Amino acid sequence: MKTIKLNATVTASNEKDAQALRARMRQAGTLLINVMSSPGAGKTTLLSRLIRDLPELKIAVMEADIESDVDAKRIETLGARSIQVHTSGMCHMDAGMTAAAWESLGAADADLIFLENVGNLICPAEYDTGAGKSLMLLSVPEGDDKPLKYPLMFRKSDALAITKTDALPYFNFDLSKCRERARKLNPEIEIFPVSAKTGDGMEALEAWIRSCVKEWKTNCEYKENH
Ligand SMILES: Nc1nc2c(ncn2[C@@H]2O[C@H](COP(=O)(O)OP(=O)(O)OP(=O)(O)O)[C@@H](O)[C@H]2O)c(=O)[nH]1
Ligand SMILES: [Mg+2]
Numbered sequence: 001m002k003t004i005k006l007n008a009t010v011t012a013s014n015e016k017d018a019q020a021l022r023a024r025m026r027q028a029g030t031l032l033i034n035v036m037s038s039p040g041a042g043k044t045t046l047l048s049r050l051i052r053d054l055p056e057l058k059i060a061v062m063e064a065d066i067e068s069d070v071d072a073k074r075i076e077t078l079g080a081r082s083i084q085v086h087t088s089g090m091c092h093m094d095a096g097m098t099a100a101a102w103e104s105l106g107a108a109d110a111d112l113i114f115l116e117n118v119g120n121l122i123c124p125a126e127y128d129t130g131a132g133k134s135l136m137l138l139s140v141p142e143g144d145d146k147p148l149k150y151p152l153m154f155r156k157s158d159a160l161a162i163t164k165t166d167a168l169p170y171f172n173f174d175l176s177k178c179r180e181r182a183r184k185l186n187p188e189i190e191i192f193p194v195s196a197k198t199g200d201g202m203e204a205l206e207a208w209i210r211s212c213v214k215e216w217k218t219n220c221e222y223k224e225n226h
Contacts, residue, residue: 001076003069003084004104009096014127017095021102021130031216032098032113033209034129036153037137039119042163042196044071046137047114049196051078053206057213060107062115064093071116081107092123095130112213121150125157133212139164140173147181154182159190161205166195 011017025032035043044063051059060081063072072084083105087093093101098115107113115131117124136157138146141164147154154160160182162175179191190208194201 001069001072001082001084002104003072003086004101005086005088006097006100007088008090009094009100011096014095017099018128018130021095021099022132024099025102025130025132026216026219028108029217030107030110030113031133031213032102032115032129032131033212034115034117034124034131034134035137036117036121036124036134036157037119037139037163038121038142041119041137041139041142043116043119043137044074045196046161046163046194047116048074048078049199049202050114050206050209051075051080053202054112054209057111057210058107058109060105060110060113062098062101062105062113064097064101064116064118066090066118081105081110087118090123091118091120092127093117093129094127098129098131111217112209121146121153125150125153125155132216133158135159135161137161137163138178140167140171143171144174144178144181147178147185151185154185154189157186157189159192159205159208162191162193164195164197165193165200166198 061075064085069084072082075082085101134157192205
C-alpha cells in the first residue's frame with residue numbers, strides 16, 4: 001500500500017479538471033464514487049462491508065486524510081487495492097489531487113473506486129473531484145437536523161446513507177424528519193438507512209451501487225461504439 005502527499009492543484013479551473021477526469025474514467029469504465037461525511041460517521045466501516053458484499057466488482061479505495069494511514073491499512077486487510085493520500089492540511093480533495101491519486105493507485109482495471117474524502121460536511125461539498133457519483137453519510141448519533149445546518153452537502157450528493165441505524169433506539173433521531181429535510185433540499189437524492197454493523201439495509205444500497213456501475217459502463221461502451 002502506497003502513501004502519497006498531495007498539495008492543492010493550482011489550475012485555472014477545478015471544474016474543467018473535474019470534467020476531464022470524469023471523461024477519462026468513463027473511457028476506462030471505472031466509476032468513482034466520492035464518499036463524504038463528518039469524521040467518524042462510519043465511512044471506512046461501510047466501505048469495508050461493501051468490499052466484502054460486492055465480490056463480483058473489482059473495487060479499489062483512495063483514502064484521503066490530513067494524517068495517518070490507518071484507514072488505507074484497514075482496507076488493505078480485505079484484499080482491495082488502496083492508496084493513502086495525505087492532503088497537506090487541506091480539508092478536501094480537488095480534481096487535480098484526485099487525478100494524481102488515481103494514477104498512483106494503479107487500478108486501471110477497477111470497476112469501482114471509492115474516494116473516502118476528508119471527514120467534514122463543508123469543504124468536500126464545495127469541490128468537484130471528478131467523481132461520477134457522490135455518496136454522503138449521516139450517522140444517527142449526529143442528529144436529524146444536519147440537513148438544516150449543512151445544506152450544500154445534501155444538495156450535491158446523489159445518495160445519502162443514514163448510518164449506524166442499530167443505534168436508533170438510543171438517540172432521538174427521527175428518520176422520516178431527516179428524509180423530509182434532505183428531500184426538500186434535493187428531491188432526487190436516494191436515501192438508504194443502513195447499519196454496517198448488523199447489515200441492516202445494506203442490500204438496497206448495494207443494488208444502487210451495482211446499477212450505477214452498470215450504467216457507467218453501458219454509457220462508456222455506447223461512447224466507444226459511436
Ligand atoms: N454502532 C455502530 N457503529 C458503527 C457503525 N459503523 C461504524 N461504526 C463505528 O463508528 C466509529 C467510526 O467508524 P469509521 O468507519 O472509522 O468512521 P469514518 O467515517 O471512516 O471515520 P474517519 O475516517 O475518521 O472520518 C467506529 O468506532 C466504528 O466501529 C455501525 O453501523 N454501527
Ligand atoms: Mg475513515
